[in-house]
Amino acid sequence: MTGAPVPPPDAPVAGQGDAKGTSPGPTALRPARPRWRETLGLLARNPTAAVASLVLVGIVLMAIFDETLAPQGPSEVSVQDRLQSPSWAHPFGTDDLGRDILSRVILGAGVSLRVGFLAVGIALVIGTLIGLLAGFYGRWVDDVLMRVMDMLFAFPAVLLAIAVLAVRGPGSGNTALAIGIVYIPIFARVTRASVLGVREEVYVRASRSVGASDFRLLTRHVLPNAAPPIIVQTSISLAFAVLAEAALSFLGLGTQPPNPSWGLMLAEGRGFIDIAWWLAFFPGMAIFLTVLCFNLLGDGLRDVLDPRQRTLMAGGGR
Amino acid sequence: MSAPVLEVEDLRVRLRTPRGPADVVNGLSYSVGAGETVAVVGESGSGKSVSVLALLGLLPQGVATVTGRALLQGEDLLTMQPERLRQVRGPGAGMVFQDPMTSLNPxxxxxxxxxxxxxxxxxxxxAAARRRAADLLGEVGLPDPAGTLDRYPHELSGGMRQRVIIAIALSNSPALLIADEATTALDVTVQAQIIDLVEGLQAERGMGVVWITHDLGVVAGIADRVLVMYGGRCVEDGTVDDVLENPSHPYTRGLLGALPDLAQPAVDGVVPDLATVPGVPPAPTDLPKGCVFWPRCPVRGDARCETEQPPLAIIGSSDVALPHRAATWCTESPARAGSTAVSGTFGTGSPGTSGIESPRGRLR
Amino acid sequence: MSGEVLVSARGVEVHFPTGGRGFRTAQAGVLRAVDGVDLDIYRGETLGLVGESGCGKSTLGNALLRLVPTTGGSIAFDGTDITGLQGRRIKELRRRAGMVFQDPFASLDPRRTVAQTVSEPLEVHGLRKGRDKAARVAELLELVGLDANVAGRYPHEFSGGQRQRVGIARALAGEPDFLVCDEAIASLDVSVQAQVLNLLRRLQRQLGLTLLFISHDLSAVRHISDRIAVMYLGRVVEIGPAEAVGTDPQMPYTQALLSAVPLPHPKLERERKRVVLTGDVPSPAAVPSGCRFRTRCPYAFEPCDDVDPALQPVGAPGQQAACHLHGVVGTPATTPDGVTATP
Structure with a gap:
């Protein structure tokens, strides 16, 4: 006999694809990496999504350190400097009260993003919970919850937001609440659809067969596996929430002066568009850039979180 | 036997994959005569399905590189223009795939x-084509052929769908029928019906049949000739009796030993453990240098196993029309254990000879 | 094997409503997936449950573990009726009875490591904590022939056979008495099937498990089982020692099934006489009256239309078949319910 010793017939086997038409190649010996790190790694290979994430990180950092970054206070009025075009002293120019627009854009980021995150946070938590319960339990739970969602969905979004603000009064917090309520049915639907698929997976049944409670099934198996579309929806909804905040502020229902908010600044700049374009242009660009980046990130996540795409990209990038 | 319907020579398929080139089929040669059934056997990843998809030009272009020769009634399929290949696919070669659910348009x-x-x-x-279609459905044993024409695939059972697919494959009286795991998704009793059907049609029309399967039981019943594939190579071929009753390649022996065998008698009421082949097949991107089975082989009886690829060499008599060949350096073959003991329990044993006679006879 | 019954089913029925819910209830019928099964599984034995697709074998296996609700009959597990169990008691049943699923690619949560999957029963039942838990996971992995250091890997890094071993380790984690293997080898390649079959046999002996091995593959069933039960259209139609059922079946359906199993022996195959059944299995939503096999049975005669045959002892000791050829025994079909609900 030559060669290496023969492994015993029932020995542990290392390696690949012995089941039918599956498992490509020698992935078996790759060390385990947490999924989120793999996701980040894959995202980094998608240039648009990577740039978008970097820009968003920049915007968030800007919002956090706004006080330090802003050259002036948001409400520092200086009448002699009113309506100055962009210059070294005021890179984005000044408005009709002589306030520095760069400072107001920087400080407005905080307001816009806070409202956006808060609104999506409300919608995400409540919507996902409703979708999770409706999708998992089905039957009358599904019927009741989703009919309520349909009613909410059927209501024109702006009207609903205006109604909430009319009842609770304007302001950032209430704006976030209003937008959040409008977005609940979207998250409920996305979650429900995803849960309906995951619920039928054999591994959920397998987990039930060893005695796992519904709570455990929902938190350990169903939600994590149903998460990808919800994550994508979150990113895209953030874009829309920033936009919605701008729209409501524009209508005078959101953030109240003199607090800076991009939407509000846009509204205020409207009157001067023919003599001082920079009043509306820079807040508009800020909105545009943020919304675009959230959308691009959403698209990138959609690709990365799709298991089929994942395999292809993971293989291709070796 | 007359001129072969299909003659494959040194077929090689290389696929481009993210992990580098994969040599899925490596020098496959065989021929199928009229009225003959050749079974291509192997586990998943052995290259058995790819080898026939390559013949009919059904592999994605730009991903697969196919070389060699494949003469279908004298015409080389591999160098054929796409237009001609399309013409040939119907009347030349019909194909039946595994999943009767997805091969029909719903x-x-x-x-x-x-x-x-x-x-x-x-x-x-x-109108004439419709009449012919109805005739075909009748021929594959579907009840109410005319009515079936107006039904949708989901209204039929799995066995009926597979019959329809066979009817489609036969619709242009092909000289060659290729069945790729055609009965794998079916229940055994339905599988028996389909096998009977194909055998009947073959006898009637004199088609050559290439039957691709992982099931050695099906092979024993249907094939004249067997070709065992492993790692994209033919490791053993010969008549069905030679290969299954007297397997010579360690892989073929391993495969047969791993099969639970209804005909194997119990010893003291216990059926012995199955022999297993340790490990898993090699990835086509990373084939071993010597004998393709070497890393899993329990024999390794020769110094060349590790370094030199064994040729497909004739075992036993070379004086027959279909010699028994195996690609291994280790040829001394113990006769297959159990194959003699088997006939005792099963023999001609037609089921139902024991407890049950003709019902009426018994009841009167 | 002892003579003690671990699982006992009496007249078990699992019927599903068909047709719509809500507004479309008018069209609804009943799908009789399992339709009156009597079955005893003895402690320490391996019972093979075989039948073709749609015969209800998987549904029965799920029903025995209360993973599918029964609509009739009773199931006793170790002497306790489990059909009405709630809460804590049902959790205890889940610990004492495990399941191995068919598709090893679907039965493991892709987002959880092998250790998380295998330790789930330990956490659910509060059996081990911390260091003990990790040690137990390692022990279980080694028990099923995997290396203990694969615990941190994710399922997609494994082959089908390895995944199935992980699935078996999970099912064994709670030290169950009873294991249901639902087509556990059907999606595996022949050589891997053999590995898993050998493993299951070894575990059954080593741990004294009671095994219900559900499969459509009569060769595999006969290989692993002590006794075999054959199902057709929601009913057990024959049951007996594996050797007897596998070589000398007494029910025409079993004979047809047996004769249709291809054998890897060319000479035998040529000599063999096949009982080729005609037609398809009737839909479980339209079960024939009397004997449910009569529509395809080559021996069907008068009583088959009217009398629903009961299992009766016939052939080898312990062998039973539901067939009037061995004497007309059974319940006469009652027209309102027994006859099919064909539209």
Whole structure:
């Protein structure tokens, strides 16, 4: 006999694809990496999504350190400097009260993003919970919850937001609440659809067969596996929430002066568009850039979180 | 036997994959005569399905590189223009795939799908093609052929769907029928029906049949000749009796030993453990240098196993029409254990000879 | 094997409503997936449950573990009726009875490591904590022939056979008495099937498990089982020692099934006489009256239409078949319910 010793017939086997038409190649010996790190790694290979994430990180950092970054206070009025075009002293120019627009854009980021995150946070938590319960339990739970969602969905979004603000009064917090309520049915639907698929997976049944409670099934198996579309929806909804905040502020229902908010600044700049374009242009660009980046990130996540795409990209990038 | 219907010579398929080139089929040669059934056996990843998809030009272009020769009634399929290949696919070679659920278009009636195939290769008018379609459905044993024409695939059972697919494959009287795991998704009793059907049709029409399967039991019943594939190579071929009763390649022996065998008698009421082949097949991107089975081989009886690829060499008599060949350096073959003991319990044993006689006879 | 019954089913029925819910209830019928099964599984034995697709074998296996609700009959597990169990008691049943699923690619949560999957029963039942838990996971992995250091890997890094071993380790984690293997080898390649079959046999002996091995593959069933039960259209139609059922079946359906199993022996195959059944299995939503096999049975005669045959002892000791050829025994079909609900 030559060669290496023969492994015993029932020995542990290392390696690949012995089941039918599956498992490509020698992935078996790759060390385990947490999924989120793999996701980040894959995202980094998608240039648009990577740039978008970097820009968003920049915007968030800007919002956090706004006080330090802003050259002036948001409400520092200086009448002699009113309506100055962009210059070294005021890179984005000044408005009709002589306030520095760069400072107001920087400080407005905080307001816009806070409202956006808060609104999506409300919608995400409540919507996902409703979708999770409706999708998992089905039957009358599904019927009741989703009919309520349909009613909410059927209501024109702006009207609903205006109604909430009319009842609770304007302001950032209430704006976030209003937008959040409008977005609940979207998250409920996305979650429900995803849960309906995951619920039928054999591994959920397998987990039930060893005695796992519904709570455990929902938190350990169903939600994590149903998460990808919800994550994508979150990113895209953030874009829309920033936009919605701008729209409501524009209508005078959101953030109240003199607090800076991009939407509000846009509204205020409207009157001067023919003599001082920079009043509306820079807040508009800020909105545009943020919304675009959230959308691009959403698209990138959609690709990365799709298991089929994942395999292809993971293989291709070796 | 007359000139072969299909003659494959040194077929090689290389696929481009993210992990580098994969040599899925490596020098496969065989021929199929009229009225002959050749079974290609192997586990998943052995290259058995790819080898026939390559013949019919059904592999994605730009991903697969196919070389060698494949003469279908004298014409080389591999160098054929795409237009000609399309013409050949119907009347030359019909194909039946594994999954009867997905090989039919769910939104078209059975009739539409059959008539389409017939009209593409003949100049029959619609009514004539429809009559022919009904005849074909009758021929594959579907009850109410005319009515079936107007039904949709989801209205039929799995066995009936597979019959329809066979009817489509036969619609242009091909000289060659290729069945790729055609009965794998079916229940055994339905599988028996389909095998009977194909054998009957073959006897009637004199088609050559290439039957691709992982099931050695099906092979024993249907094949004249067997070709065992492993790692994209033919490791053993010969008549069905030679290969299954006297397997010579360690892989073939391993495969047979791993099969739970209804005909194997219990010893003291206990059936012995199955022999297993340790490990898993090699990835086609990373084939071993010597004998393709070497890393898993329990024999390794030769110094060349590790370094030199064994040729497909004749074992035993070379004086027969279909010599028994194996690609291994270790040829001393113990006769297959159990094959003699088997006939005792099963023999001609037609089921039902014991407890049950003709019902009426017994009841009177 | 002892003579003690671990699982006992009496007249078990699992019927599903068909047709719509809500507004479309008018069309609804009943799908009789399992339709009156009597079955005893003895402690320490391996019972093979074989039948073709749609015969209800998987549904029965799920029903025995209360993973599918029964609509009739009773199931006793170790002497306790489990059909009405709630809460804590049902959790205890889940610990004492495990399941191995068919598709090893679907039965493991892709987002959880092998250790998380295998330790789930330990956490659910509060059996081990911390260091003990990790040690137990390692022990279980080694028990099923995997290396203990694969615990941190994710399922997609494994082959089908390895995944199935992980699935078996999970099922064994709670030290169950009873294991249901539902087509556990059907999606595996032949050589891997053999590995898993050998493993199951070894575990059954080593741990004294009671095994219900559900499969459509009569060769595999006969290989692993002590006794075999054959199902057809929601009913057990024959049951007996594996050797007897596998070589000398007494029910025409079993004979047809047996004769249709391809054998890897060319000479035998040529000599063999096949009982080729005609037609398809009737839909479980339209079960024939009397004997449910009569529509395809080559021997069907008068009583088959009217009398629903009961299992009766016939052939080898312990062998039973539901067939009038061995004497007309059974319940006469009652027209309102027994006859099919064909539209």
């Amino acid at each position: 939104v078209l009636t059975i009739g539409r799908q059959l008539v389409e195939g017939i009209r593409a290769h003949t100049d029959l008018d619609k």
